[in-house]
Amino acid sequence: xxxxxxxxxxxxxxxxxxxxxxxxxxxxxxxxxxxxxxxxxxxxxxxxxxxxxxxxxxxxxxxxxxxxxxxxxxxxxxxxxxxxxxxxxxxxxxxxxxxxxxxxxxxxxxxxxxxxxxxxxxxxxxxxxxxxxxxxxxxxxxxxxxxxxxxxxxxxxxxxx
Numbered sequence: 001x002x003x004x005x006x007x008x009x010x011x012x013x014x015x016x017x018x019x020x021x022x023x024x025x026x027x028x029x030x031x032x033x034x035x036x037x038x039x040x041x042x043x044x045x046x047x048x049x050x051x052x053x054x055x056x057x058x059x060x061x062x063x064x065x066x067x068x069x070x071x072x073x074x075x076x077x078x079x080x081x082x083x084x085x086x087x088x089x090x091x092x093x094x095x096x097x098x099x100x101x102x103x104x105x106x107x108x109x110x111x112x113x114x115x116x117x118x119x120x121x122x123x124x125x126x127x128x129x130x131x132x133x134x135x136x137x138x139x140x141x142x143x144x145x146x147x148x149x150x151x152x153x154x155x156x157x158x159x160x161x
Contacts, residue, residue, distance in 0.1 A: 037136075071095050104116050
């Protein structure tokens, strides 16, 4: 029996399909700017069954707010206030957690090592050194995501291998 292969970088269509299916709204995904830790993003950490990090999903605060709004049907005005203040509420973070948890499906499929969401670091929260180092890796896709009725922001998906 062969060992499962590491997960592959998802393509933009897979990201769009996942988000559209989750929100029931139009989502446009196109090449975007890399999300840096300097931008104080939300950082989702995915691990395999041995607890080895397999992938990261960095979401700038704008997109994190729009994702929370689209899933929980939140009014845009309150989300704009959170963006302006540079801080998402606990409730916003809980909804973002659900979105990035479902996004683990992007890293799972036939013959690949199973990944699951391990932790979501809130925007501005200190990031452990090993995760910070991985956030700068080159096996990545940088996307601009526009959620109908809300707005756009950037997401970077970084693979650990």
